Amino acid sequence: MSRISTDIKYSFKETFRDRMNIFWMFVFPIVLFLLFGYIFGGQSGSITLYYQDNDVSQMSNSFIQALNSTGALELKDGSGMNLEQMLKDGKVSAYIEIPKGFGQDIITTGSGGSPSADLPVYYDKSKPTSMAAVSVVQQVANGFNMKMAGAKNIINVNPTEAASSGMNYFDFLLPGILAITIMSAATNMAVGTIARLRSTGVFRKLSTTPLSSKEWIAARITTWTVLVILSLAVAVFMAWLVFNIHPNINLISLLLIVLGTALFAGFGIVVANFVKNEESAMNAVGVITFPLMFVSGTLIPVENMPWFLQYLAKISPLTYLSEGLRSSMITGNTGDAFINLAIVAVLGIILFGLGVATFSWKED
Amino acid sequence: MTKNVIEVKSLVKKYGDFTAVDNISFSIKKGEIFAFLGPNGAGKTTTVEIMECLKSLTAGSVNILGYDIKKDEMKVKQKIGVLPQDFNAFEWLTVYENIDYFAQMYPKHLDVDSLVEMLSLEHKRDVLFKDLSGGLKQRVGIAISLVNDPEIVFLDEPSTGLDPKARRDVWDAVKKLKKQGKTVFLTTHYMDEAHYLAGRVCVLHNGHIIAEGTPEDLINRYGGGNMLIIRECDGHTRNELIKSIPDCKVEGNDILVELEEGNGMKSMSDAISIINANGLTCEELYVKKATLEDVFLNLTGDKLVEGGK
Ligand SMILES: Nc1ncnc2c1ncn2[C@@H]1O[C@H](COP(=O)(O)OP(=O)(O)OP(=O)(O)O)[C@@H](O)[C@H]1O
Ligand SMILES: [Mg+2]
Numbered sequence: 001m002s003r004i005s006t007d008i009k010y011s012f013k014e015t016f017r018d019r020m021n022i023f024w025m026f027v028f029p030i031v032l033f034l035l036f037g038y039i040f041g042g043q044s045g046s047i048t049l050y051y052q053d054n055d056v057s058q059m060s061n062s063f064i065q066a067l068n069s070t071g072a073l074e075l076k077d078g079s080g081m082n083l084e085q086m087l088k089d090g091k092v093s094a095y096i097e098i099p100k101g102f103g104q105d106i107i108t109t110g111s112g113g114s115p116s117a118d119l120p121v122y123y124d125k126s127k128p129t130s131m132a133a134v135s136v137v138q139q140v141a142n143g144f145n146m147k148m149a150g151a152k153n154i155i156n157v158n159p160t161e162a163a164s165s166g167m168n169y170f171d172f173l174l175p176g177i178l179a180i181t182i183m184s185a186a187t188n189m190a191v192g193t194i195a196r197l198r199s200t201g202v203f204r205k206l207s208t209t210p211l212s213s214k215e216w217i218a219a220r221i222t223t224w225t226v227l228v229i230l231s232l233a234v235a236v237f238m239a240w241l242v243f244n245i246h247p248n249i250n251l252i253s254l255l256l257i258v259l260g261t262a263l264f265a266g267f268g269i270v271v272a273n274f275v276k277n278e279e280s281a282m283n284a285v286g287v288i289t290f291p292l293m294f295v296s297g298t299l300i301p302v303e304n305m306p307w308f309l310q311y312l313a314k315i316s317p318l319t320y321l322s323e324g325l326r327s328s329m330i331t332g333n334t335g336d337a338f339i340n341l342a343i344v345a346v347l348g349i350i351l352f353g354l355g356v357a358t359f360s361w362k363e364d
Numbered sequence: 365m366t367k368n369v370i371e372v373k374s375l376v377k378k379y380g381d382f383t384a385v386d387n388i389s390f391s392i393k394k395g396e397i398f399a400f401l402g403p404n405g406a407g408k409t410t411t412v413e414i415m416e417c418l419k420s421l422t423a424g425s426v427n428i429l430g431y432d433i434k435k436d437e438m439k440v441k442q443k444i445g446v447l448p449q450d451f452n453a454f455e456w457l458t459v460y461e462n463i464d465y466f467a468q469m470y471p472k473h474l475d476v477d478s479l480v481e482m483l484s485l486e487h488k489r490d491v492l493f494k495d496l497s498g499g500l501k502q503r504v505g506i507a508i509s510l511v512n513d514p515e516i517v518f519l520d521e522p523s524t525g526l527d528p529k530a531r532r533d534v535w536d537a538v539k540k541l542k543k544q545g546k547t548v549f550l551t552t553h554y555m556d557e558a559h560y561l562a563g564r565v566c567v568l569h570n571g572h573i574i575a576e577g578t579p580e581d582l583i584n585r586y587g588g589g590n591m592l593i594i595r596e597c598d599g600h601t602r603n604e605l606i607k608s609i610p611d612c613k614v615e616g617n618d619i620l621v622e623l624e625e626g627n628g629m630k631s632m633s634d635a636i637s638i639i640n641a642n643g644l645t646c647e648e649l650y651v652k653k654a655t656l657e658d659v660f661l662n663l664t665g666d667k668l669v670e671g672g673k
Contacts, residue, residue: 205452205453209470
């Protein structure tokens with residue numbers, strides 16, 4: 001036991017003495033947050049509008065065509081999706097629900113009948129693009145009214161500020177940055193420490209002492225987890241101070257952080273076990289983790305990415321960590337958070353287990 | 365009779381098809397300073413690391429302090445101290461902290477500051493390891509190898525790459541270990557180091573032991589004897605010398621005479637008389653003693669011609 005606590009004590013000392021570590025752990029996440037926040041914050045690409053066509057008439061169809069032909073929107077068929085929940089989770093910024101009887105209502109109104117055809121638009125006020133989507137819908141409806149009834153109001157667009165996610169881009173981004181920090185800190189600490197101690201011969205020395213390699217891993221994963229938590233705490237504190245973001249810190253989010261650290265540390269250990277050269281090991285890790293930063297729904301929602309990147313997002317462990325953190329810390333969707341936690345836990349146990357099983361500082 | 369603390373029998377180590385250590389046997393008694401002497405790639409580190417339970421062996425047996433290293437690895441580890449080749453400790457810890465780190469790995473360990481003092485590291489006690497010179501790093505390494513008060517200390521090339529002063533400091537440290545009665549296993553490719561420190565030397569070459577004994581022993585047996593060298597004589601004196609001393613060799617204006625046991629004195633006094641008779645027309649005259657260097661060169665055959673035999 002005292003062997004493990006000695007290693008923990010001194011690995012903390014070493015970490016805090018090297019200024020570079022301080023930069024990567026405490027400054028870099030904040031830089032990333034501000035950088036991406038301001039680059040993507042105002043205009044998160046194209047305006048996406050989801051629709052649910054419950055009418056399926058010629059009229060509803062031509063209305064959707066008209067929306068599409070404006071070119072101002074990216075239309076997505078949301079049939080069968082729980083758009084209300086997705087909006088609440090910040091995955092959708094606006095959607096329309098074409099009610100049953102929409103086409104019929106237009107025809108009756110057009111021929112003098114009284115009720116106009118209602119068209120509800122739900123939008124998330126906290127998303128800058130949502131208002132644009134609403135106004136495009138409004139304009140297309142006006143065009144219909146003009147053409148068919150001479151400015152008589154037959155389609156009545158009904159914008160509704162939905163139970164919003166209350167999530168602006170910075171809210172969305174924070175858990176993404178936290179997930180990226182967990183990934184890069186855990187993998188780099190694992191692969192960096194192992195590769196360096198192996199190449200400088202410290203492992204050779206350690207293996208002649210009673211300390212076992214399993215004890216060493218136990219000590220280091222403790223250190224790394226605490227360091228990751230400290231690093232996230234600083235980032236969250238900054239986000240609170242500067243952007244007034246109040247993420248929920250709960251058991252699920254803590255478990256996600258711990259298991260996410262184990263997952264990516266495990267990955268780093270595995271790489272270091274198989275790539276014995278220090279520089280190649282660092283490069284191998286960089287080549288894999290760098291793209292993951294961008295395709296895992298950390299910086300922009302997975303739903304807004306091109307379809308082929310969405311496939312990459314599905315196989316990226318970072319996606320589940322980031323979505324899990326977003327659900328547990330920002331949107332409060334416990335069900336979703338729990339599913340992501342389960343996925344991260346399984347992957348974490350597998351990768352960390354694999355790392356420990358293949359780790360040895362003995363030579364043959 | 366003192367007992368053997370290390371017994372190595374028919375040790376073989378292969379890396380794939382390549383045999384790095386080829387069927388070597390030796391034993392070491394308590395309190396000895398024993399040196400493995402050999403060039404790069406001779407198999408020194410491989411042998412030492414097998415004894416330290418760091419590498420597995422292919423065949424043979426190694427017994428340390430009565431324990432078979434294959435069965436009682438943990439017991440062996442508790443009782444040995446190791447300075448690996450190219451030693452490094454934790455860069456961002458100080459000298460004191462590094463020694464303390466390794467001390468804490470053992471249930472029983474020496475006082476850290478007394479080790480700092482023993483290796484004369486007091487003035488560097490709180491300096492980060494990464495900021496130390498090579499010689500100081502080696503001394504920290506030796507201090508660390510002593511934290512568990514080991515019965516046997518393995519030092520793999522403790523002075524390689526150090527300047528003469530730093531080497532002396534390392535040598536002093538090794539001598540202190542001998543005084544404390546510890547058994548020291550040393551590897552080196554410096555002949556003078558082996559000669560100065562070791563009571564017994566094993567010459568290793570291509571994975572084989574090619575000679576073993578005390579340094580004096582080896583020099584007498586394989587050194588090719590002492591050599592009388594007479595430099596820069598004029599032509600006449602040279603001819604006189606060649607005529608009256610059989611078996612002498614000529615190299616340019618120099619004359620080399622191998623001094624065989626028994627009639628060495630006679631050759632010398634003959635030479636001096638001739639030089640005297642010819643009006644002191646030689647530049648200098650001296651006797652070169654054989655060293656372990658010669659032993660090594662003779663044994664490995666690298667410069668066999670020059671060494672005689
Ligand atoms: N892990 C390994 N795999 C393959 N060959 C190895 C390995 N380790 C050592 N060797 C080879 O075994 C031979 C003996 O190496 P060893 O390190 O024991 O030599 P050494 O006497 O310590 O040399 P040096 O003075 O350079 O330290 C060398 O030819 C070396 O290339
Ligand atoms: Mg060596």
